[in-house]
Amino acid sequence: MKIAFFSTQSYDKSFFEDHNRDFDFAIDFFEVPLTEQTVNLAAGAQAVCVFVNDRVNAVVLEKLAAQGVAIVALRCAGFNNVDLAAAARHSLPVVRVPAYSPHAVAEHAVAMMLTLNRKTHKAYNRIREQNFSLAGLLGFDLFGKTVAVVGTGNIGQVFCRIMLGFGCRVLAYDVAEQDALKQAGVIYMPLDALLPQADVLSLHCPLNEHTKYLINDKTLARMKPGAMLINTSRGGLIDTRSVIQALKSGHLGALGVDVYEQEESLFFRDLSDHIVTDDMIMRLMSFPNVLITAHQGFFTQEALTQIAQVTLGNLKAFTEGKPLTNAVRPNK
Template identity: 80%
Template sequence: MKVIFFSTQSYDKTFFELHNKDYGFTLEFLDVPLNEKTAALATGAEAVCVFVNDKVNAAVLEKLATQDVRLVALRCAGFNQVDLAAAARLHMPVVRVPAYSPHAVAEHAVAMLMTLNRKIHKAYNRIREQNFSLAGLLGFDLYGKTVAVIGTGNIGQVFCKIMLGFGCRVLAFDVVEQEAMKQAGVTYAPLHDILPQADILSLHCPLNEHTRYLINHDTLDRMKKGAMLINTSRGGLIDTRSVIRALKSEQLGALAIDVYEQEESLFFRDLSDHIITDDVLMRLMSFPNVLVTAHQGFFTQEALTQIAQVTLGNLKAFVEKTPLLNEVKQV
């Protein structure tokens, strides 16, 4: 079976080639993203393997179908970039990696929280310039603070446990409440109840029609003044312009994001010699209380190993016509 990989980075090739020794698929790696213009590059493949910022809309799927592509394999958990209705109409299964080391993303969220709170990034740069002053580096104890978590799936649950370990009071909002989290000490409550109480708000929910711009002008106004917001989930959960207004008014005290709504033209590439034309992102990055990383929350050895193994297992199940346990279907 031949598989074309889109949006490939060097580490994708390293991990997939290593674990493909047990499967024997023919893998071809392309660094370009999948979209209507590049779909033709999948000619001759039975499957395509795509990542978070690839375009898998109806037009792309129809082009893939005319080229006899029979499977879309996501090497990620999110599937908001796929037109599932079109895939079903074309009888093209879509499979994903539903859970790859939830510890990786949860721990990155905590790392961003700690870095932003204790100004580690600023202290590092100061020391390198022989500036040993502590002025402007004041943080706060996490112990005893109220942390609100939106979304208690695999990643959200790990984040909750870490925060409980710090001695935080943890509140959560989710359409499905986890009994294990309640027993661990997490208190579930409606969103409008937890926002005014939270010193720290962390997002761990999927992006869909119900959660797009979950953080907007109204929800920001309901938050405790000076609270910290963390997003390691999907950029579209946040209305960035509203966040900028909240930062300017100091309603929002600090922001840490590993994802950005318009990241597809920026993240996963070296643009150090280019002029960034995204004025919204550049304005956001001008704030001293904002920390941005480029979608690296998943980037651990354990996560990349699991992504490769699960994706290759999905391909094997398709070839052998066994149940596709990780298939995504339209609800």
């Protein structure tokens, strides 16, 4: 099988070439994202492998099918960038990596929270300039604080347990409650009841029609003044304009995001010699209580190993006619 990889970074090529020794697929790596303009690069391939910001819409899927592509493999857990109904119409199965190292993303969320709280990023820069003052670096004890978690799938569950280990009171909201978390001490409640109690709110849910702009003017208004918001899931969970207003008014105490709703034109690129024209992210970057990382929550050796192994395993199962246990299907 020949696979066309899109949005390829150097680490993708390294990990996939290493693990492909066990599968012996023919792989073409392309740095460009999959779009209507680049889809012809997949000509001659039987599979495409895509990432979070590739555009797998109806037009692209139609062209892929016409070129003989037989399967779409996501090397990530999220699939909001894929038109699943269109894929089904063209008989294109879509497979993903549902549970690559949930510890990687959960631990990154904790790192962002600790950094914002204790301001270690600012302290690092100060010390390098021989400024040993502690002014402006005051934080708070996490022990005893209320941490709210929206979404208790694989990543959310790991995050909850880490927060319990810190001695936090952990609240959660999810349509599917986890009995094991309840037994561990996590308290489930409706979102409206959870928001006013949270000192820290961390998002770990997928992006879909129900969660788009979950954090908006109304939900922000219900949050406790001075609370911290962390998002390591999908950028579209947050209405960025609403968050900017909440930061300007001082109602939102701090923001940590590893994802951004317009990240497609920014993240995974070196733009240090360019002028960034996205006014919203530039405004976010201007706040002293905002921490932005460029979708690096997944970026650990363990996670990249699992992504490569599961993705190639999904494609091997397809070539052998075996059940696709990691297939994603449209909601009926």
